[in-house]
Amino acid sequence: MPSPSDPIDTLLSAHGLRRTNAARRVLGWLLAHPDTSYTHAQLQAALAGEGDTTDSAVLDRVTLYRLIDRLTQVGLLLCRVDASRVRRYQAMPVGVHAMPHFECQSCHRDSPLATALQASTDDLERAAETALEALKALGYQGMSLDFAVRGVCADCATGKSNHHGQGAAA
Structure with a gap:
Protein backbone atom coordinates (compact mmCIF):
# COMPACT_ATOMS: atom_id res chain seq x y z
CA MET A 1 0.00 0.00 0.00
CA PRO A 2 1.35 3.47 -0.87
CA SER A 3 2.56 5.72 1.92
CA PRO A 4 0.20 8.30 3.44
CA SER A 5 2.27 11.01 1.73
CA ASP A 6 1.47 9.60 -1.74
CA PRO A 7 0.02 12.56 -3.73
CA ILE A 8 -2.70 10.44 -5.33
CA ASP A 9 -3.76 9.06 -1.95
CA THR A 10 -3.76 12.61 -0.59
CA LEU A 11 -6.00 13.81 -3.43
CA LEU A 12 -8.40 10.91 -3.04
CA SER A 13 -8.64 11.38 0.73
CA ALA A 14 -9.05 15.15 0.45
CA HIS A 15 -12.05 14.59 -1.83
CA GLY A 16 -13.65 11.98 0.42
CA LEU A 17 -12.87 9.02 -1.82
CA ARG A 18 -11.55 5.61 -0.84
CA ARG A 19 -7.92 4.95 -1.76
CA THR A 20 -8.51 1.77 -3.75
CA ASN A 21 -6.09 0.29 -6.26
CA ALA A 22 -8.58 1.08 -9.03
CA ALA A 23 -8.91 4.72 -7.96
CA ARG A 24 -5.12 5.07 -7.75
CA ARG A 25 -4.64 3.57 -11.20
CA VAL A 26 -7.28 5.68 -12.93
CA LEU A 27 -6.37 8.98 -11.29
CA GLY A 28 -2.65 8.23 -11.62
CA TRP A 29 -2.99 7.52 -15.33
CA LEU A 30 -4.99 10.68 -16.03
CA LEU A 31 -2.64 12.85 -13.95
CA ALA A 32 0.32 11.37 -15.85
CA HIS A 33 -1.36 12.38 -19.15
CA PRO A 34 -2.78 15.83 -18.30
CA ASP A 35 -3.09 17.10 -21.88
CA THR A 36 -5.05 14.10 -23.13
CA SER A 37 -8.75 13.41 -22.85
CA TYR A 38 -10.03 9.85 -23.03
CA THR A 39 -13.33 8.20 -23.76
CA HIS A 40 -14.31 5.46 -21.35
CA ALA A 41 -13.24 2.81 -23.87
CA GLN A 42 -9.90 4.53 -24.56
CA LEU A 43 -9.17 4.80 -20.85
CA GLN A 44 -10.10 1.16 -20.27
CA ALA A 45 -7.79 0.08 -23.12
CA ALA A 46 -4.94 2.28 -21.87
CA LEU A 47 -5.21 0.87 -18.35
CA ALA A 48 -5.45 -2.70 -19.64
CA GLY A 49 -2.20 -2.12 -21.55
CA GLU A 50 -0.35 -1.01 -18.41
CA GLY A 51 0.88 -4.48 -17.66
CA ASP A 52 -0.37 -5.35 -14.16
CA THR A 53 -3.10 -7.90 -14.86
CA THR A 54 -3.96 -8.45 -11.18
CA ASP A 55 -6.21 -5.37 -11.21
CA SER A 56 -7.95 -6.25 -14.50
CA ALA A 57 -11.00 -7.69 -12.70
CA VAL A 58 -11.24 -4.54 -10.57
CA LEU A 59 -11.36 -2.32 -13.65
CA ASP A 60 -14.22 -3.95 -15.51
CA ARG A 61 -16.39 -1.66 -17.62
CA VAL A 62 -18.99 -0.91 -14.92
CA THR A 63 -16.43 -0.35 -12.17
CA LEU A 64 -14.55 2.08 -14.40
CA TYR A 65 -17.78 3.96 -15.25
CA ARG A 66 -18.62 4.33 -11.55
CA LEU A 67 -15.11 5.40 -10.63
CA ILE A 68 -14.94 7.98 -13.43
CA ASP A 69 -18.31 9.31 -12.30
CA ARG A 70 -17.15 9.68 -8.67
CA LEU A 71 -13.87 11.35 -9.70
CA THR A 72 -15.82 13.76 -11.91
CA GLN A 73 -18.38 14.56 -9.19
CA VAL A 74 -15.68 15.61 -6.73
CA GLY A 75 -13.87 17.73 -9.34
CA LEU A 76 -10.77 15.61 -9.92
CA LEU A 77 -11.76 14.91 -13.53
CA LEU A 78 -13.23 17.12 -16.20
CA CYS A 79 -15.92 15.52 -18.34
CA ARG A 80 -16.55 17.00 -21.77
CA VAL A 81 -19.22 15.95 -24.20
CA ASP A 82 -18.13 16.49 -27.79
CA ALA A 83 -20.33 17.38 -30.75
CA SER A 84 -20.97 13.65 -31.36
CA ARG A 85 -22.20 13.36 -27.75
CA VAL A 86 -19.18 11.27 -26.75
CA ARG A 87 -17.93 11.84 -23.21
CA ARG A 88 -14.22 12.49 -22.76
CA TYR A 89 -12.42 12.62 -19.42
CA GLN A 90 -9.30 14.48 -18.41
CA ALA A 91 -7.52 15.26 -15.14
CA MET A 92 -8.66 18.61 -13.73
CA PRO A 93 -5.66 20.59 -12.48
CA VAL A 94 -6.07 21.98 -8.97
Whole structure:
Protein backbone atom coordinates (compact mmCIF):
# COMPACT_ATOMS: atom_id res chain seq x y z
CA MET A 1 0.00 0.00 0.00
CA PRO A 2 1.35 3.47 -0.87
CA SER A 3 2.56 5.72 1.92
CA PRO A 4 0.20 8.30 3.44
CA SER A 5 2.27 11.01 1.73
CA ASP A 6 1.47 9.60 -1.74
CA PRO A 7 0.02 12.56 -3.73
CA ILE A 8 -2.70 10.44 -5.33
CA ASP A 9 -3.76 9.06 -1.95
CA THR A 10 -3.76 12.61 -0.59
CA LEU A 11 -6.00 13.81 -3.43
CA LEU A 12 -8.40 10.91 -3.04
CA SER A 13 -8.64 11.38 0.73
CA ALA A 14 -9.05 15.15 0.45
CA HIS A 15 -12.05 14.59 -1.83
CA GLY A 16 -13.65 11.98 0.42
CA LEU A 17 -12.87 9.02 -1.82
CA ARG A 18 -11.55 5.61 -0.84
CA ARG A 19 -7.92 4.95 -1.76
CA THR A 20 -8.51 1.77 -3.75
CA ASN A 21 -6.09 0.29 -6.26
CA ALA A 22 -8.58 1.08 -9.03
CA ALA A 23 -8.91 4.72 -7.96
CA ARG A 24 -5.12 5.07 -7.75
CA ARG A 25 -4.64 3.57 -11.20
CA VAL A 26 -7.28 5.68 -12.93
CA LEU A 27 -6.37 8.98 -11.29
CA GLY A 28 -2.65 8.23 -11.62
CA TRP A 29 -2.99 7.52 -15.33
CA LEU A 30 -4.99 10.68 -16.03
CA LEU A 31 -2.64 12.85 -13.95
CA ALA A 32 0.32 11.37 -15.85
CA HIS A 33 -1.36 12.38 -19.15
CA PRO A 34 -2.78 15.83 -18.30
CA ASP A 35 -3.09 17.10 -21.88
CA THR A 36 -5.05 14.10 -23.13
CA SER A 37 -8.75 13.41 -22.85
CA TYR A 38 -10.03 9.85 -23.03
CA THR A 39 -13.33 8.20 -23.76
CA HIS A 40 -14.31 5.46 -21.35
CA ALA A 41 -13.24 2.81 -23.87
CA GLN A 42 -9.90 4.53 -24.56
CA LEU A 43 -9.17 4.80 -20.85
CA GLN A 44 -10.10 1.16 -20.27
CA ALA A 45 -7.79 0.08 -23.12
CA ALA A 46 -4.94 2.28 -21.87
CA LEU A 47 -5.21 0.87 -18.35
CA ALA A 48 -5.45 -2.70 -19.64
CA GLY A 49 -2.20 -2.12 -21.55
CA GLU A 50 -0.35 -1.01 -18.41
CA GLY A 51 0.88 -4.48 -17.66
CA ASP A 52 -0.37 -5.35 -14.16
CA THR A 53 -3.10 -7.90 -14.86
CA THR A 54 -3.96 -8.45 -11.18
CA ASP A 55 -6.21 -5.37 -11.21
CA SER A 56 -7.95 -6.25 -14.50
CA ALA A 57 -11.00 -7.69 -12.70
CA VAL A 58 -11.24 -4.54 -10.57
CA LEU A 59 -11.36 -2.32 -13.65
CA ASP A 60 -14.22 -3.95 -15.51
CA ARG A 61 -16.39 -1.66 -17.62
CA VAL A 62 -18.99 -0.91 -14.92
CA THR A 63 -16.43 -0.35 -12.17
CA LEU A 64 -14.55 2.08 -14.40
CA TYR A 65 -17.78 3.96 -15.25
CA ARG A 66 -18.62 4.33 -11.55
CA LEU A 67 -15.11 5.40 -10.63
CA ILE A 68 -14.94 7.98 -13.43
CA ASP A 69 -18.31 9.31 -12.30
CA ARG A 70 -17.15 9.68 -8.67
CA LEU A 71 -13.87 11.35 -9.70
CA THR A 72 -15.82 13.76 -11.91
CA GLN A 73 -18.38 14.56 -9.19
CA VAL A 74 -15.68 15.61 -6.73
CA GLY A 75 -13.87 17.73 -9.34
CA LEU A 76 -10.77 15.61 -9.92
CA LEU A 77 -11.76 14.91 -13.53
CA LEU A 78 -13.23 17.12 -16.20
CA CYS A 79 -15.92 15.52 -18.34
CA ARG A 80 -16.55 17.00 -21.77
CA VAL A 81 -19.22 15.95 -24.20
CA ASP A 82 -18.13 16.49 -27.79
CA ALA A 83 -20.33 17.38 -30.75
CA SER A 84 -20.97 13.65 -31.36
CA ARG A 85 -22.20 13.36 -27.75
CA VAL A 86 -19.18 11.27 -26.75
CA ARG A 87 -17.93 11.84 -23.21
CA ARG A 88 -14.22 12.49 -22.76
CA TYR A 89 -12.42 12.62 -19.42
CA GLN A 90 -9.30 14.48 -18.41
CA ALA A 91 -7.52 15.26 -15.14
CA MET A 92 -8.66 18.61 -13.73
CA PRO A 93 -5.66 20.59 -12.48
CA VAL A 94 -6.07 21.98 -8.97
CA GLY A 95 -7.12 25.63 -8.99
CA VAL A 96 -8.05 25.69 -12.68
CA HIS A 97 -11.51 27.01 -13.49
CA ALA A 98 -11.42 26.94 -17.30
CA MET A 99 -9.66 24.48 -19.58
CA PRO A 100 -9.82 25.80 -23.12
CA HIS A 101 -9.68 23.19 -25.86
CA PHE A 102 -10.36 22.76 -29.57
CA GLU A 103 -12.45 19.90 -30.91
CA CYS A 104 -12.12 19.06 -34.59
CA GLN A 105 -15.51 18.39 -36.18
CA SER A 106 -13.85 16.15 -38.76
CA CYS A 107 -11.41 13.87 -36.89
CA HIS A 108 -12.78 14.54 -33.36
CA ARG A 109 -9.29 15.14 -32.00
CA ASP A 110 -9.44 17.18 -28.82
CA SER A 111 -6.50 19.57 -28.43
CA PRO A 112 -5.70 21.74 -25.41
CA LEU A 113 -5.48 25.46 -26.18
CA ALA A 114 -3.71 26.67 -23.04
CA THR A 115 -0.44 27.18 -24.91
CA ALA A 116 -2.07 28.74 -27.97
CA LEU A 117 -4.06 31.14 -25.77
CA GLN A 118 -1.19 31.87 -23.35
CA ALA A 119 -1.62 35.64 -23.67
CA SER A 120 -5.34 35.35 -22.82
CA THR A 121 -5.03 32.80 -19.99
CA ASP A 122 -5.44 35.37 -17.21
CA ASP A 123 -8.50 36.89 -18.90
CA LEU A 124 -10.08 33.45 -19.37
CA GLU A 125 -9.39 32.51 -15.75
CA ARG A 126 -10.93 35.77 -14.46
CA ALA A 127 -14.00 35.30 -16.67
CA ALA A 128 -14.39 31.71 -15.47
CA GLU A 129 -14.06 32.75 -11.81
CA THR A 130 -16.65 35.52 -12.28
CA ALA A 131 -19.12 33.15 -13.95
CA LEU A 132 -18.66 30.48 -11.29
CA GLU A 133 -18.99 33.00 -8.44
CA ALA A 134 -22.22 34.35 -9.94
CA LEU A 135 -23.67 30.85 -10.24
CA LYS A 136 -22.53 29.95 -6.72
CA ALA A 137 -24.36 33.03 -5.40
CA LEU A 138 -27.50 31.61 -7.03
CA GLY A 139 -27.03 28.31 -5.16
CA TYR A 140 -25.33 26.19 -7.81
CA GLN A 141 -22.64 23.83 -6.49
CA GLY A 142 -19.82 21.56 -7.70
CA MET A 143 -19.21 23.44 -10.93
CA SER A 144 -16.47 23.54 -13.51
CA LEU A 145 -16.32 25.45 -16.75
CA ASP A 146 -15.66 23.93 -20.16
CA PHE A 147 -14.36 26.37 -22.74
CA ALA A 148 -14.68 24.59 -26.10
CA VAL A 149 -13.94 25.86 -29.57
CA ARG A 150 -15.24 23.62 -32.33
CA GLY A 151 -14.25 23.67 -35.98
CA VAL A 152 -11.87 21.89 -38.36
CA CYS A 153 -8.25 21.43 -37.31
CA ALA A 154 -5.37 22.52 -39.51
CA ASP A 155 -4.50 18.91 -40.43
CA CYS A 156 -8.03 18.15 -41.66
CA ALA A 157 -8.33 21.52 -43.40
CA THR A 158 -5.15 20.85 -45.39
CA GLY A 159 -5.99 17.20 -46.04
CA LYS A 160 -3.29 15.70 -43.82
CA SER A 161 -4.53 12.38 -42.45
CA ASN A 162 -1.74 11.35 -40.09
CA HIS A 163 -3.98 11.44 -37.02
CA HIS A 164 -7.37 10.27 -38.25
CA GLY A 165 -8.90 7.54 -36.16
CA GLN A 166 -7.08 8.50 -32.96
CA GLY A 167 -10.06 10.25 -31.36
CA ALA A 168 -8.19 11.27 -28.19
CA ALA A 169 -6.41 14.50 -27.68
CA ALA A 170 -2.83 14.74 -28.70
